[in-house]
Amino acid sequence: MDTSSDSDLGRPRTGAALLRESVTMTIRQAMFDELAEAGYARMSMEAVTRRAGVGKAALYRRWPSKEAMVVGLVSEAAAEHIPTTTDTGSLSGDVERFVKETMGSLRHPLASRIIPDLLAESARNEALHEALHLTVLAPRRAAVSMLLRRAADRGELPPDIDESLAIDLFGAPLYFRMLAVGGQTDDAYVSRLTNAIVAAISASH
Known part of the structure; x- marks a missing residue:
């Protein structure tokens, strides 16, 4: 009470x-x-x-338990860095901001060590996988889904795009670049990646 x-x-x-x-x-x-x-x-x-x-x-x-502690604290930290969904006025602008905000989160000195480890562990631990998907991945996918629907409403995307595939295209290249292979992520890279994502999601139907 x-x-x-x-x-x-x-x-x-x-x-x-x-x-x-x-x-x-x-x-x-x-x-x-x-x-x-x-x-x-x-x-x-x-x-x-x-x-x-x-x-x-x-x-x-x-x-x-350890699992509850990790999921709880990682979820709290992830919630502080969900990309914003305010309309920039264009699909390209929305994508670029998503890329920059995600990049900022991944540049945290602990992120490059924690995220790959948790992804690997979640492949072996079903409970951890489900918990991280629900609390970490799902909110980000929902934010991208809103961005895509807004672009479709503006006529920038066809209404029949494969939304699930389009959402995958937002995060996968950047995570692979920053957490797996490394390499520059300067303004020129952000511009090229933004253009590539826009082209790819426009064709995902």
């Missing part, structure tokens, strides 16, 4: 609430550092507690 009164709304959090938030943020950073260093398979709740300098109870009060 919610026992808060109207006078409590907007009141700044103090004391125990701030302490809990501080501990959670410390654990979050420790988890990402440990995940990047050890990988999902070798990472343990105990290792995270040592790195964070907290007791096991602090973790188990928040998450019942």
